[in-house]
Amino acid sequence: MFYSDYHIHSRFSGDCNEDLDEIIKKSIGLGLREIAITDHFEKDMINLSKEWDIDLNKYSEEILRLKEKYRKDIDIKLGLEVGIQYQTIDFFEKELKKYPLDFVIASSHGINRYDLSVGVLQEGKTRDEMQDLYFRTVLKNVENYKKFNVYGHLDFVTRYGGAKFRGMNIENHMDVIEKILKGLIDKGKGIEINTSGYRYGENRVYPDFDIIKKYFDLGGEIITIGSDSHRKDDITKDFKVAYEILEKLGVKYISSFEKMEPSFIKIK
Numbered sequence: 697m698f699y700s701d702y703h704i705h706s707r708f709s710g711d712c713n714e715d716l717d718e719i720i721k722k723s724i725g726l727g728l729r730e731i732a733i734t735d736h737f738e739k740d741m742i743n744l745s746k747e748w749d750i751d752l753n754k755y756s757e758e759i760l761r762l763k764e765k766y767r768k769d770i771d772i773k774l775g776l777e778v779g780i781q782y783q784t785i786d787f788f789e790k791e792l793k794k795y796p797l798d799f800v801i802a803s804s805h806g807i808n809r810y811d812l813s814v815g816v817l818q819e820g821k822t823r824d825e826m827q828d829l830y831f832r833t834v835l836k837n838v839e840n841y842k843k844f845n846v847y848g849h850l851d852f853v854t855r856y857g858g859a860k861f862r863g864m865n866i867e868n869h870m871d872v873i874e875k876i877l878k879g880l881i882d883k884g885k886g887i888e889i890n891t892s893g894y895r896y897g898e899n900r901v902y903p904d905f906d907i908i909k910k911y912f913d914l915g916g917e918i919i920t921i922g923s924d925s926h927r928k929d930d931i932t933k934d935f936k937v938a939y940e941i942l943e944k945l946g947v948k949y950i951s952s953f954e955k956m957e958p959s960f961i962k963i964k
């Protein structure tokens with residue numbers, strides 16, 4: 697049995713219709729002790745429709761209501777997945793202060809107002825050039841943005857742009873990746889193991905094993921595991937792989953968050 701799933705989307709996300717009570721009942725059925733609902737909060741993206749506007753007052757009210765309703769059975773965390781871009785840093789820093797958040801994932805879904813999935817960013821670039829742009833963007837965000845706990849699916853740039861952009865020669869980017877990881881560690885931030893790569897045909901978790909290993913080798917301590925589920929049936933999907941990675945690395949603890957403060961749960 698798994699302890700928690702720290703990356704779950706609900707109907708408050710622009711790309712998800714899943715009902716929150718259903719998500720919670722499913723999680724209780726799976727024997728989870730904690731879940732973090734981490735709906736999307738995006739800003740200044742050219743291609744996103746109105747559906748992506750999240751009413752954070754309603755959202756936090758609803759999560760807090762459910763937290764109370766189910767408190768005997770499961771600990772529900774008020775989370776968010778923030779689509780961070782350099783020009784939106786001040787906006788997010790200010791906006792997030794208004795809510796009693798437990799846990800925030802910072803993710804690079806977009807660069808220069810374009811979502812990675814629409815293909816504009818990849819135009820005219822080689823795979824290495826695209827990955828270089830992506831990791832340098834992440835580094836700039838890590839150096840400047842504060843209001844988050846873990847960086848989301850750290851190397852998922854390989855997911856988009858078609859076959860030409862799949863896969864990665866990590867050695868070509870390790871210098872930037874190392875700076876990202878050191879930046880995270882210096883600021884007391886973590887990474888997540890995101891198991892959705894298996895559902896996107898990449899046959900791996902995000903980030904790659906070598907990056908997770910590097911994070912711990914450099915002294916990192918904060919790690920969460922998330923399914924990035926958009927349907928309740930994907931909650932804790934492929935978590936076995938994530939735990940096997942941690943075991944292989946000799947990692948004994950995963951992180952739990954309450955009001956943005958980490959604590960450590962021993963892996964059984």
Ligand SMILES: [Zn+2]
Nearest residue numbers: 777803848849
């Ligand atoms: Zn994401």
Ligand SMILES: [Zn+2]
Nearest residue numbers: 703705777924
């Ligand atoms: Zn997500």
